[in-house]
Amino acid sequence: MESAHRLLALFVLIGLVLGVNFLYVTMDFRSYPSAEEIMTDPGMVDGQDVFIFEEVESVTSDQQRVTILLEDKYFAGLDLGGDMLDTRDEHEITVLVADATVVGSIQAGSYIQIHGRLSHESTRIDAHTIVVEYQHTGDWLYTYGMSLFGGLIACIFFFRHWRITPTGFAPRRDP
C-alpha cells in the first residue's frame, strides 16, 4: 500500500476509533439506573435494583454499613499542580451490608461492586451482593505493577523480532 494511502487509512481508522468512543458512551447497556439517573432524580429510581462500582468513603466498625459517594465530575481547567477535574454534584449513599462473606474485608478506600435495592430517595442501598474488588492500596499496586511488568515483557519480546524502519515495522531478519 502506498505511503499516502496508508496515511489516509490511518487517519480514517483513528477517526473511526474516536467515533466508536463517542458512540459507546451514548449506549445504555445495563438494565439498572446509572449514577447520573440516581443523582438527577433520586426518588424516581427508589425501589429499583442498582449495580454500582464505587470507592468506599467510610465503613462502620461492625462492617454493617458502608458509605459511598456518587460524583458528577467535569473539566475545571488545566492545573499542573492538581486535579483538573472538579465535582459538579455529589450524592451520598449508605449501603447496608447483608452479605456476610465480605464482612471484615471492606475498609475506607476499598473499591467495591454493589448489587442491591435503592430506597429512601436513593440515599440507601440494601445490598444483595457485594464484591470487594480492590481491598487496599496493595491490590492497586499489585495490579499496576504486574501490568507494567507484563507490558515490558511484551515490548521486549516484540522488539527482539521486529525493528522500526522509516516505512514501518519490519522483521529483524529482513534485509
Place this chain on the structure above:
Amino acid sequence: MAEWFSHVLFAYAIFTIARWPINWIDTKWVAVGMIGALLPDLNRLELVLPGEIITSVVGIEFGWLGLHTIAGVTLLAGIGALLFRKAPTQQRAFLLLLGGALSHLILDLPQRYADGHMLLSTYAFPLPVPRPPTPGWYSTPDRWVAGIAVILALLVFVLNHLHYRSPPEYLD
C-alpha cells in the same frame, strides 16, 4: 480484568500452540499476538486524558471505554497493522493483533460481578448480545491468576520445544 502480565502470557500460550498447525506463525508473530493482548486496555488512556476533558473541549460526551469492545479492538488492530511495512505482513499483523485483543476480552469475561452476570453486552459492542451468568472465577487483584498464566506459559514453552525437536512425520 486480569493484569497485563497474565494477558501477555496467555496470549503467548495461545499463539505458540497455534504455531503447530499454522506454519506461517513463527516466534515474531507470537510477539505480535502478545502486543494485541494489550490493545483493549488502551482505555486506560482515561488516566492520562480523562474523557471529561475531551467532552469539555468538543461539547459532546466522550469516554475511552469504547476501546475495550470488539468494535474498538478491531479498529485498533487495523491501525496497528498499518504500522507494518508490507501488505502481506499487514494482513497477518491484523489477524494476530485482533486475535490477541480478542483473547484479552475473552479472558476478562468470567470475572466476579456482584449481579452475577458477565459484561459480555459491553465487550461485544456493537453486537447486541445479552449478559449471561458469570462463573465468577476471579477478581483483578487475585494473585493466583498470574500463577496459572506462568504455569501454562512454561508448559507450552516446553511442549513447543519438544514439538520442534520432533517434527511431525510428514516432514521426514
